[in-house]
Amino acid sequence: MKASDLLVKALEAEGVEYIFGIPGEENLDFLNSLKGSSIKLILTRHEQGAGFMAATYGRLTGKAGVCLSTLGPGATNLVTAAAYAQLGAMPMLMITGQKPIKASKQGQFQIVDVVDMMRPLTKFTHQISSAHNIPARVREAIRNAEGERPGAVHLELPEDIACEETDSQVIARSSFDIPHATDHSIAAAVEMIESARHPLLLIGAGANRKRFSASRGVFIKKTGIPFFSTQMGKGVVDERNPLFLGNAALSSNDYLHRAIEETDLIINVGHDVVEKPPFYMEQGGFKVIHVNYITATIDPVYYPQQGVIGDIASSMERLTKRITPQKSWDFSRFMEVKAHLNRHLLEGAEDERFPVYPQRLVADVRKVMPDDGIIALDNGVYKIWFARNYRAYGPNTVLLDNALATMGAGLPSAMAAKIVHPGRRVMAICGDGGFMMNSQEMETAVRLGLDLVVLILKDDAYGMIKWKQANMGFDDFGLDYGNPDFVQYANSYGATGHRLESAVSLIPLIEECFNTAGVHLIEVPVDYSDNDRILNSDIKEQSQRI
Ligand SMILES: Cc1ncc(C[n+]2csc(CCOP(=O)(O)OP(=O)(O)O)c2C)c(N)n1
Numbered sequence: 356m357k358a359s360d361l362l363v364k365a366l367e368a369e370g371v372e373y374i375f376g377i378p379g380e381e382n383l384d385f386l387n388s389l390k391g392s393s394i395k396l397i398l399t400r401h402e403q404g405a406g407f408m409a410a411t412y413g414r415l416t417g418k419a420g421v422c423l424s425t426l427g428p429g430a431t432n433l434v435t436a437a438a439y440a441q442l443g444a445m446p447m448l449m450i451t452g453q454k455p456i457k458a459s460k461q462g463q464f465q466i467v468d469v470v471d472m473m474r475p476l477t478k479f480t481h482q483i484s485s486a487h488n489i490p491a492r493v494r495e496a497i498r499n500a501e502g503e504r505p506g507a508v509h510l511e512l513p514e515d516i517a518c519e520e521t522d523s524q525v526i527a528r529s530s531f532d533i534p535h536a537t538d539h540s541i542a543a544a545v546e547m548i549e550s551a552r553h554p555l556l557l558i559g560a561g562a563n564r565k566r567f568s569a570s571r572g573v574f575i576k577k578t579g580i581p582f583f584s585t586q587m588g589k590g591v592v593d594e595r596n597p598l599f600l601g602n603a604a605l606s607s608n609d610y611l612h613r614a615i616e617e618t619d620l621i622i623n624v625g626h627d628v629v630e631k632p633p634f635y636m637e638q639g640g641f642k643v644i645h646v647n648y649i650t651a652t653i654d655p656v657y658y659p660q661q662g663v664i665g666d667i668a669s670s671m672e673r674l675t676k677r678i679t680p681q682k683s684w685d686f687s688r689f690m691e692v693k694a695h696l697n698r699h700l701l702e703g704a705e706d707e708r709f710p711v712y713p714q715r716l717v718a719d720v721r722k723v724m725p726d727d728g729i730i731a732l733d734n735g736v737y738k739i740w741f742a743r744n745y746r747a748y749g750p751n752t753v754l755l756d757n758a759l760a761t762m763g764a765g766l767p768s769a770m771a772a773k774i775v776h777p778g779r780r781v782m783a784i785c786g787d788g789g790f791m792m793n794s795q796e797m798e799t800a801v802r803l804g805l806d807l808v809v810l811i812l813k814d815d816a817y818g819m820i821k822w823k824q825a826n827m828g829f830d831d832f833g834l835d836y837g838n839p840d841f842v843q844y845a846n847s848y849g850a851t852g853h854r855l856e857s858a859v860s861l862i863p864l865i866e867e868c869f870n871t872a873g874v875h876l877i878e879v880p881v882d883y884s885d886n887d888r889i890l891n892s893d894i895k896e897q898s899q900r901i
C-alpha cells in the first residue's frame with residue numbers, strides 16, 4: 356500500500372470524520388488518498404481557521420480534530436491554533452507536509468523546521484521518516500492528543516515518504532479506562548469537606564470535557580453545597596440551579612469574591628491554572644481540594660493541599676456517595692451574596708438605548724437560545740459580560756477561550772459546533788476586531804451550507820484594550836479603526852447581512868435569522884461607554900458594601 360493511503364486508513368481506524376485545512380503541493384499524495392475515504396475534507400480559507408475548527412471539534416467530541424497544511428507558510432499559519440488547542444486542552448492533530456527528506460532539488464526553499472517549531476505548542480511532534488512506522492505514529496499521536504490533559508499533536512509527512520510503498524498494518528485503537536482516584540484520597544477529601552464550615556464547589560474547564568457529563572449536579576443536590584464556575588466550566592451544571600453563586604469572569608473584587616472570602620474550603624472540580632484565575636490562594640487562607648485527571652500545576656496563586664486524582668466523574672460519584680451533609684455547614688453568607696449579585700445582574704437587562712447596552716445584549720441572546728443552543732465567543736470585552744451575565748444551561752453551550760484567549764476563533768469555533776451539532780441553534784459572537792481576523796471563513800460556512808447566526812459587535816475599536824487602557828489611567832489613544840460595511844460584506848459572500856437599528860428589534864431579528872436557512876450576519880452597534888465604570892469601579896465598590 357502507498358504510505359499516504361496507509362495514513363488515511365490509520366486515521367479512519369481512529370474514527371476521524373473530518374480533516375480541516377488547506378493542502379499544498381507537498382500534500383498532494385495524501386489529498387489523493389483522501390478521495391473515496393469516509394473522511395470528509397473541509398477546505399478552509401486560512402489554516403488558522405482550520406486549526407480552530409479542528410480544535411473545537413476535539414473539544415466537543417473528546418476525539419482528536421484533524422487539520423492539514425502544507426510545509427513552511429501553511430504550518431506557521433497553524434501555530435496559533437496549536438496554542439489554542441494545547442492551552443485549552445482540546446485534542447487536535449495537525450498534519451503538515453514537507454519537502455522530500457532523502458533527496459531534494461529545491462535547496463532550503465520554504466523549509467522551516469516545523470517539528471521543532473511545534474515542540475513548545477504540542478504534546479507530541481514527529482516527522483514520519485518511514486512509511487512502515489505510520490500506524491504506530493498515528494496511534495501515538497492520537498493517544499497523546501486525547502489523553503488527559505488533552506492537547507495538540509503534530510505529524511509531518513514528507514513528500515517522498517508519502518509515496519513510499521509499505522506492507523505495514525493499521526494498529527487498532529487501544530481500549531482502556533482512565534485510572535480512578537485512590538480510596539485514600541477520596542477519604543481524605545471527605546474528611547476535609549465534612550469538617551469545613553463553609554465549603555464551596557468550583558466547576559472548571561476539565562469538568563466540561565466529555566466524560567464527566569453523566570454525574571453532573573448530583574454532588575450539589577445531595578450535599579447542598581453552593582457552587583461557582585470558571586469561564587470554561589460554564590454549563591457543566593445548569594446555572595439556573597438555586598445554589599449557583601455566579602461565574603468567576605473576573606479574578607477578584609466581584610460579588611462572587613465576597614463569597615470566596617468567606618469560604619474555608621474550595622472543592623475544585625476540573626479547574627487548572629491555564630485559565631485566568633477564578634480566585635487567588637493566600638498563605639493561611641482557605642484550603643483547596645484539587646479534583647482532576649492529573650495533579651495540579653503549582654503557581655503562586657494555586658497550591659492545593661489535597662488532590663483527588665483520577666477520572667473526574669468517578670471521583671465525584673464516590674465523593675457524593677461517601678459524604679454526609681453536615682449540620683455545621685453554614686452557607687448563609689454565600690446565599691446573601693448571591694441575592695445581591697442576582698439583583699446586579701438584572702441591571703441594564705432591559706435598557707433600550709441604542710447602540711445596544713452589553714447587559715441588554717446578553718439578556719436578549721439568552722432569550723433566543725434554547726437550552727441546548729451554543730454560543731461561540733471570540734475575544735473582546737463582551738466575553739466578560741457573557742461569562743458573567745449569561746446563564747449556561749448545558750455543558751459546552753458557551754464556547755469561549757479563556758486559556759490562550761486568542762482573537763479570531765469565534766466564527767471557526769461556531770462553524771465546528773454547527774458541524775458537530777447540526778440540529779442545534781449555533782451563534783458566533785464576535786467583536787469587529789476579532790471577526791475580521793478570520794472573516795474569510797464566511798465563504799467556507801456558506802459553501803458548507805451551514806445555518807449560522809453571526810453577531811458582530813461594532814464599536815469601531817479594539818474595545819477590550821480601550822477598557823484596560825482606561826483602567827490603567829492612560830489616555831484614549833491608538834485603538835480606533837474603520838470597518839467595512841458588514842451588511843454588504845456578508846452579502847458578497849452569499850450570506851445574508853442585517854443591520855440592527857434599535858435595541859427592541861434584536862430578538863425578532865435573531866429569530867428571523869434562525870428561522871431562515873443559511874449564514875446570517877447581524878451588525879450590532881454596541882455602547883461600551885459604561886464598561887470602565889461598571890467593570891472597573893461599580894462592581895468593586897458595590898460588592899464591598901454587602
Ligand atoms: C490574536 C490576538 N491579538 C491580540 C489580542 C489582544 N486583545 C484582546 S481583546 C482585543 C480587542 C478585541 O477587539 P474586538 O474584537 O473588536 O472586541 P471588543 O473588545 O471591541 O468588543 C485585543 C487586541 C488577542 N487576545 N488575540
Ligand SMILES: [Mg+2]
Pocket residue numbers: 735786787788812813814815816817818819
Ligand atoms: Mg471592537
